[in-house]
Amino acid sequence: MDVKVSLGVSLGAVLAIVLVALVGAQVSSLQLVFGILVPYAAFVIFILGFIYRVVDWGRSPVPFRIPTTCGQQKTLPWIKRNKLECPSNTLEVIGRMILEVFAFRSLFKHTKAEMASGNIIYGGSKWLWLGALAFHYSFLIIAVRHLRLFVEPVPAFVNVLDLVDGMLQIGAPTLYITDILLIGAVSYLFVRRVIVPKMRYISLANDYFPLFLILGIGISGVLMRFFIRVDIVSVKELTVGLASLHPVLPEGIGAIFFVHVALVSTLFAYFPFSKLMHAGGVFLSPGRNLANTNRAKMHVNPWNYPVKLHTYEEYENDFREKMKNAGIPVERE
Amino acid sequence: MANIPKYYESLNLDYKPPRGNWMDRPLNIKSGIYCYPARPNVLAGIQMNDRSDWGKYWVVEDEDWELPDDWKERFLNKMRDMLDKYRTFKIYMDICVRCGACADKCHYFLGSGDPMNMPVMRAELLRSVYRGEFTKTGKILGRIAGARKLTKGVLRQIWYYMFQCSECRRCSTFCPYGIDTAEITIMAREIMNELGMNIAWIQESCYKCIHTGNHLGLQPQAYKECIDCMLGDIEENVGISFDVSWNRKGADILFVTPSGDVFAEPGIYTLAGYLLLFEYLRKEYGFDYTWSTYASEGGDFGYFTANDIAKRMNSKIYLEAKRLGVKWILGGECGHMWRVLNQYMTTWHGPVDFLEEPVSPITGTKFENAKAHKMVHIMEFTADLIKHGKLKLDPSRNDRLRVTYHDSCNPSRGMGLLEEPRYVIKNVCNHFYEMPENTLRDQTFCCGSGSGLNASENMELRMRGGFPRQNAVRYVRDKYGVNMLACICAIDRAAFPDAQRYWNPDVGCTGITELVANALIMEGEGPRTNNLRGFEIATWEPKP
Amino acid sequence: MNLEKFLTKKRDHVVDKWIQSVQETYPAETVKFFRHQRNRFANPLGAAISETMGPLFDELLNENNPQNISSLLDRIIRIRAVQEFEPSSAVAVVFLLKKVIRDELKKDIEKDGLIKVEDLLEFESRIDYCALLAFDVYMKCRETIWGNKLDDFIKRPYVTGGNMRCLSYMLKQEQRQGKVAEDCCNNCGLGEVR
Incomplete structure (x- = not known):
């Protein structure tokens, strides 16, 4: 797939969604579809799809215990072992996974500063780690912040998060740090894919599409908050209604809201069928989530089956005379 | 002089390769990069399945690969089967986000500059087929979703690049999801094995191992003769003569090591090292062990073809231990051997209730980490001996050597054996220097010839792959005057001499036990003027 | 200038x-x-x-x-x-x-x-x-x-592509113009694997 085609297809798809939502927002009967039915459908697809994928992975067995060991194994007691990089029990595996999932440790690994020809050189990949971290955490915080739209009364931690996130106190309504971070990080991840030839070489439409989608979500959200204001009371009425399974459709919510919802719904529905499933897969990845205890504890392969062997008896039959001549003991003379 | 000739411009000195999507780029199969295919009669000899139609001998550079008629069906059926059997395979096909963290971590990519050697692309070769043949979105969206159908051209591409991966797992340590390209290569090779598409170097070794017990195809008397020959050399160089026991029932310990060390330099000196070390232990502490001609192979080239064959070849070790009634098994220095032993062996054949939990008969140390597996690595064993002061050592005999240590991929990334070898080296050598941090331990570079790619016809590939490692060796050579590269892998010992003759012609290669044995003070030894290689210790200049 | x-x-x-x-x-x-x-x-x-x-x-x-x-x-x-x-x-x-x-x-x-x-x-x-x-x-x-390749060929008599034989066996077979060499040293045992 040519880069231009990949980019065009992805961008086109996102723009099409925006257009459809804009049209839908103008027609009151379609508001029902875009405000209530689509979000519900997307949510159901997301939950069922996610479960299906995880169960599907979970169903396929783990025949062998093959973690990548990145540190000293547990061995003689006087040799210092590396508990996090070469875990030897479940607790240590959890530790390794926490670092992996919450700190992207593997991405960080090759980013330390090094001396080369007299200068400190930082590997370019530190940026990948930073970008990925900024992106995922902003996304998480933004998602949590959105709880205030679905729960009444608003939980205290959401308020605190809100406060912290808006502590720069620029403008009114306050600018959230995470909004900037998210849009910045997604843009970085996107630009990186397009300008680094190596990345362009490996990127597919499946890589550009979610980036455009999330960028669209971010932009529409920011627009809604700062530029094309929507009636927040009505929005909350709708969202609380959705969450409490008593959906209502208040009048006069701006069109931009429907664009935002349509993009989020697309993301939800697309999630289980795409590489975004790495969110679930990372927990199941046998390269990281197993302890290096093969020699201490037997791992059972559910489909282990006997294989044809060249037994010792056959071997001796093949070579008995030669073994005897060479003075190697045999079972039968 | 106003007119500069334009000749060079017309010569097209811009050697820029074609641009565009990788799926459209023509595959350029180059001799020196690929290994020769296995012959049908060898495949039949391995009796992989009940199939007897292993087709014709095919030539890699030919357009027509003489594939069986139902090749596509076989491929896809096997792939479906593997997807159902291995969670690793399924997840690794699904969750890659193409972040590019692995892209520049592969020694073949670094050595060749060929973007198809980026681990993500190697996996993408198979992933595109997975999307195109097994997922709905891929079937509907086609190339937009990065999917494609399996064609003969695609198969050629997969084959060519899957046999340019040494399954070293360096990329997997950098992957945020732990995606293990080695696992994908293993799956791809097993799938292609169904079509008889494997290489001679691997399959011939499997064939011989199945029939004679070792990759070299040494029959029992020949195997014994090789070791007797080593005993003769030891007598000459060390001044003591002794014998070893064969297939002896009732011995305490069975010793298993890769047969690669029985035949070729410098591996044979590592083997001589084992012999001398064990003789020392026998004399001093009554160490009781035996060799076996039936389980005369620790390595497992079957691992580079299919699970089935790997298991068959590996089964001899436990079978022989059971037959001889030993207490536990001691394993020699080898790379993929220990990956297989560590991560597969007990799962294949366990529970291992016919052996005892390994305890060092000399120090009484319990090897807790091997209590289910009942097999101990020679480095764990030796490090324990040294720690307890059980070996009389004279490290100054290795003073001519300035040693650096190459972490072999499999013991480091498939086992976590990092400090034991270093401890041993530091106790038997006075001059030890580490290579740069990002080429060691879990980030170690492959020798360039792993996973059955240490054939001769693919020498260019091996030199490319060996370049990043040799680049680091060259650095310590220039900086510290290093002249010896120590390793704990038989494939390293087979591969490094070639690579070093090419990249670092004044650095030698050795197994660690050879260093141990050279420093070992034997009772009743003659004047130790020569090392195990028969060179004068005082003047020796190591060469690859 | x-x-x-x-x-x-x-x-x-x-x-x-x-x-x-x-x-x-x-x-x-x-x-x-x-x-x-x-x-x-x-x-x-x-x-x-x-x-x-x-x-x-x-x-x-x-x-x-x-x-x-x-x-x-x-x-x-x-x-x-x-x-x-x-x-x-x-x-x-x-x-x-x-x-x-x-x-x-x-x-x-x-x-x-x-x-x-x-x-x-x-x-x-x-x-x-x-x-x-x-x-x-x-x-x-x-x-x-090519030196490496040749070296491998000599040092690895057990795998040489086509007919895998011990080197001395191959040499002797060549001398006898294709006849099977019975007096091959057969030290390696490979002379008669197949």
């Missing part, structure tokens, strides 16, 4: 251009990586290119000692000898310098015409000689490769 002065003044620029044109003989996806990953262990090939071209240029310009030139060329050519390149493109790195210099000179010569023809011819002859040395290095590398 004579050529030497001119080139000395332009040294960094010319070397950069040369490095760039050598890098560009690799796939576009790879070139960026060569330029940006500066750690010489994480990027050995890129390091070899950027660390060699400068000293090589200086050597050509000043000492012009064949031995030094060969050993500098060795670092680059040795790598290229095992890569995708045809032999001609493997050694063409040297000629790329000619192209760079001509491109540079074009602007300046046409302006003032101060550079003497014989100076340029002299320097180009040095480059030509350097290319010949590159050919020597390339051949040495290739011979080492």
Whole structure:
């Protein structure tokens, strides 16, 4: 797939969604579809799809215990072992996974500063780690912040998060740090894919599409908050209604809201069928989530089956005379 | 002089390769990069399945690969089967986000500059087929979703690049999801094995191992003769003569090591090292062990073809231990051997209730980490001996050597054996220097010839792959005057001499036990003027 | 201004251009990586290119000692000898310098015409000689490769492609023009595996 085609297809798809939502927002009967039915459908697809994928992975067995060991194994007691990089029990595996999932440790690994020809050189990949971290955490915080739209009364931690996130106190309504971070990080991840030839070489439409989608979500959200204001009371009425399974459709919510919802719904529905499933897969990845205890504890392969062997008896039959001549003991003379 | 000739411009000195999507780029199969295919009669000899139609001998550079008629069906059926059997395979096909963290971590990519050697692309070769043949979105969206159908051209591409991966797992340590390209290569090779598409170097070794017990195809008397020959050399160089026991029932310990060390330099000196070390232990502490001609192979080239064959070849070790009634098994220095032993062996054949939990008969140390597996690595064993002061050592005999240590991929990334070898080296050598941090331990570079790619016809590939490692060796050579590269892998010992003759012609290669044995003070030894290689210790200049 | 002065003044620029044109003989996806990953262990090939071209240029310009030139060329050519390149493109790195210099000179010569023809011819002859040395290095590398292959063939009698036999068996069989050798030493046991 040519880069231009990949980019065009992805961008086109996102723009099409925006257009459809804009049209839908103008027609009151379609508001029902875009405000209530689509979000519900997307949510159901997301939950069922996610479960299906995880169960599907979970169903396929783990025949062998093959973690990548990145540190000293547990061995003689006087040799210092590396508990996090070469875990030897479940607790240590959890530790390794926490670092992996919450700190992207593997991405960080090759980013330390090094001396080369007299200068400190930082590997370019530190940026990948930073970008990925900024992106995922902003996304998480933004998602949590959105709880205030679905729960009444608003939980205290959401308020605190809100406060912290808006502590720069620029403008009114306050600018959230995470909004900037998210849009910045997604843009970085996107630009990186397009300008680094190596990345362009490996990127597919499946890589550009979610980036455009999330960028669209971010932009529409920011627009809604700062530029094309929507009636927040009505929005909350709708969202609380959705969450409490008593959906209502208040009048006069701006069109931009429907664009935002349509993009989020697309993301939800697309999630289980795409590489975004790495969110679930990372927990199941046998390269990281197993302890290096093969020699201490037997791992059972559910489909282990006997294989044809060249037994010792056959071997001796093949070579008995030669073994005897060479003075190697045999079972039968 | 106003007119500069334009000749060079017309010569097209811009050697820029074609641009565009990788799926459209023509595959350029180059001799020196690929290994020769296995012959049908060898495949039949391995009796992989009940199939007897292993087709014709095919030539890699030919357009027509003489594939069986139902090749596509076989491929896809096997792939479906593997997807159902291995969670690793399924997840690794699904969750890659193409972040590019692995892209520049592969020694073949670094050595060749060929973007198809980026681990993500190697996996993408198979992933595109997975999307195109097994997922709905891929079937509907086609190339937009990065999917494609399996064609003969695609198969050629997969084959060519899957046999340019040494399954070293360096990329997997950098992957945020732990995606293990080695696992994908293993799956791809097993799938292609169904079509008889494997290489001679691997399959011939499997064939011989199945029939004679070792990759070299040494029959029992020949195997014994090789070791007797080593005993003769030891007598000459060390001044003591002794014998070893064969297939002896009732011995305490069975010793298993890769047969690669029985035949070729410098591996044979590592083997001589084992012999001398064990003789020392026998004399001093009554160490009781035996060799076996039936389980005369620790390595497992079957691992580079299919699970089935790997298991068959590996089964001899436990079978022989059971037959001889030993207490536990001691394993020699080898790379993929220990990956297989560590991560597969007990799962294949366990529970291992016919052996005892390994305890060092000399120090009484319990090897807790091997209590289910009942097999101990020679480095764990030796490090324990040294720690307890059980070996009389004279490290100054290795003073001519300035040693650096190459972490072999499999013991480091498939086992976590990092400090034991270093401890041993530091106790038997006075001059030890580490290579740069990002080429060691879990980030170690492959020798360039792993996973059955240490054939001769693919020498260019091996030199490319060996370049990043040799680049680091060259650095310590220039900086510290290093002249010896120590390793704990038989494939390293087979591969490094070639690579070093090419990249670092004044650095030698050795197994660690050879260093141990050279420093070992034997009772009743003659004047130790020569090392195990028969060179004068005082003047020796190591060469690859 | 004579050529030497001119080139000395332009040294960094010319070397950069040369490095760039050598890098560009690799796939576009790879070139960026060569330029940006500066750690010489994480990027050995890129390091070899950027660390060699400068000293090589200086050597050509000043000492012009064949031995030094060969050993500098060795670092680059040795790598290229095992890569995708045809032999001609493997050694063409040297000629790329000619192209760079001509491109540079074009602007300046046409302006003032101060550079003497014989100076340029002299320097180009040095480059030509350097290319010949590159050919020597390339051949040495290739011979080492084939030496390795031959060495493997001799040291690994147990696998030699076609008919896997012990070497002494093969030799004796050859002597007997295809007849099976019964007096093969058969030390390795391979003589009669099949």
